[in-house]
Amino acid sequence: MSLLPVEAALEAILSHIPPVVIEHVPLKEAVGRVLAQDLVASHDQPPFDASAMDGYAVRATDVCDDAVLKVIGTSQAGSGYSGTVGPGEAVRIFTGAPVPRGADTVIMQEEAVRDGDRVRFTAPARPGHSVRLKGNDFAVGQVLVAAGTRLTPMQIAVAAAANAASLAVARRPRIALLATGDELVLPGNRLEPDQIVASNSFGLAAMLQPYAERIVDHGIASDDRVVLRSRLEAAFADAPDILITTGGASVGEHDLVQDVLKDLGVSLDFWRINMRPGKPLMFGTRDKTLVFGLPGNPVSAMVTATAFIKPALRAWLGHSAAADWRLPLASPTPANTARRHFMRARLVQSPFGPAAEPIAQTDSGHTSSLAAADLLIVQPEHDPGQPTGAVVAAIPIDAF
Numbered sequence: 001m002s003l004l005p006v007e008a009a010l011e012a013i014l015s016h017i018p019p020v021v022i023e024h025v026p027l028k029e030a031v032g033r034v035l036a037q038d039l040v041a042s043h044d045q046p047p048f049d050a051s052a053m054d055g056y057a058v059r060a061t062d063v064c065d066d067a068v069l070k071v072i073g074t075s076q077a078g079s080g081y082s083g084t085v086g087p088g089e090a091v092r093i094f095t096g097a098p099v100p101r102g103a104d105t106v107i108m109q110e111e112a113v114r115d116g117d118r119v120r121f122t123a124p125a126r127p128g129h130s131v132r133l134k135g136n137d138f139a140v141g142q143v144l145v146a147a148g149t150r151l152t153p154m155q156i157a158v159a160a161a162a163n164a165a166s167l168a169v170a171r172r173p174r175i176a177l178l179a180t181g182d183e184l185v186l187p188g189n190r191l192e193p194d195q196i197v198a199s200n201s202f203g204l205a206a207m208l209q210p211y212a213e214r215i216v217d218h219g220i221a222s223d224d225r226v227v228l229r230s231r232l233e234a235a236f237a238d239a240p241d242i243l244i245t246t247g248g249a250s251v252g253e254h255d256l257v258q259d260v261l262k263d264l265g266v267s268l269d270f271w272r273i274n275m276r277p278g279k280p281l282m283f284g285t286r287d288k289t290l291v292f293g294l295p296g297n298p299v300s301a302m303v304t305a306t307a308f309i310k311p312a313l314r315a316w317l318g319h320s321a322a323a324d325w326r327l328p329l330a331s332p333t334p335a336n337t338a339r340r341h342f343m344r345a346r347l348v349q350s351p352f353g354p355a356a357e358p359i360a361q362t363d364s365g366h367t368s369s370l371a372a373a374d375l376l377i378v379q380p381e382h383d384p385g386q387p388t389g390a391v392v393a394a395i396p397i398d399a400f
């Protein structure tokens with residue numbers, strides 16, 4: 001049976017992503033959200049020519065050898081000097097205060113000798129020095145943060161400086177999770193023989209939380225058609241934007257998820273994707289809900305979520321596509337098969353900078369090696385294997 005290339009599956013998924021929906025959130029809640037409209041400056045910053053130092057505002061041409069100027073007033077932050085600095089005059093000024101009319105330069109107080117209302121300077125005036133010109137930081141109409149940016153604390157600060165009390169960000173999807181499998185029990189229980197602790201929904205919820213308005217974990221459904229149907233109906237009743245199942249995606253008699261999703265009206269593709277780990281993947285839609293059926297093997301579930309669901313969520317939020325990293329190998333990779341390999345690897349510091357150290361483990365049930373990984377090296381189909389130092393593509397596991 002021929003396997004679907006990774007790109008083809010991703011393209012098919014992305015074709016179902018709805019347009020970004022804008023919502024406005026207070027600045028205090030905006031960090032980590034994806035900006036949906038350019039943040040454009042509506043005022044000049046600084047709004048006036050401002051002093052960068054505590055000192056004296058002067059006309060630079062007045063400050064020559066032995067010149068003594070008359071101090072005619074004070075300009076403080078929040079309370080500027082309303083007059084004009086004329087020839088032979090200076091204004092005492094503080095950091096952030098408006099530079100008064102007539103003055104073009106500020107000389108810091110360490111270079112001034114004050115005597116009553118007179119001041120002279122021990123250093124020459126440099127015209128324009130220590131003056132932050134109006135609009136020097138940003139000017140009206142300037143795009144400060146582009147739509148599609150995931151907001152950092154620095155960008156929240158510039159948005160506040162630009163007088164924005166709220167920001168237009170992308171509405172985040174509501175995500176529902178359902179694990180399937182008779183053998184599964186929740187963490188914290190005593191294990192009976194044949195039981196396995198359900199880990200997928202926990203890993204997925206943690207992975208997807210930064211993208212989601214809400215994640216509802218619908219728990220575990222047994223491999224029973226009636227039970228599975230009612231659990232899926234309950235999950236759909238909430239009208240989630242995205243429903244993710246894990247397990248039951250393969251070809252065994254107990255792999256019922258596909259049938260039941262179809263019974264429930266999901267228009268579903270069942271793909272066998274040319275990748276490892278993570279060959280079986282279901283994708284479909286029901287009304288406005290996108291449905292992902294991930295394989296049950298824990299490494300396959302997390303890797304398919306990284307390769308398909310994270311890009312889908314970035315697109316959902318209008319976030320500019322994340323570029324894979326390019327990193328040198330810290331040790332060689334073995335030859336690949338015909339399937340693209342998302343190879344576990346550590347990020348290590350080599351004498352030449354960061355490098356990818358491949359992890360040999362490839363079992364799709366081996367969770368501890370995935371937990372030790374920082375990266376998934378994306379090894380092309382049929383790759384002959386690469387030597388130490390070869391530059392390879394890698395997905396940083398913890399990146400947005």
Ligand SMILES: Nc1nc2c(c(=O)[nH]1)N[C@H]1C(S)=C(S)[C@@H](COP(=O)(O)OP(=O)(O)OC[C@H]3O[C@@H](n4cnc5c(N)ncnc54)[C@H](O)[C@@H]3O)O[C@H]1N2
Nearest residue numbers: 179196197198199200247248249250255279295296297300
């Ligand atoms: N004859 C074939 N068998 C299998 C094929 C195949 O092509 N032909 N594909 C294999 C591949 S590849 C994968 S991946 C798995 C996918 O199987 P399912 O999606 O049906 O997953 P299950 O059988 O339900 O579970 C597999 C494995 O993972 C454990 N599991 C399931 N859910 C969880 C969970 N929530 N938390 C932790 N662990 C979970 C489960 O106990 C099994 O050990 O099929 C292969 N077989």
Ligand code: MOO
Nearest residue numbers: 277278279300364
């Ligand atoms: O999806 Mo599977 O990982 O190749 O065991």
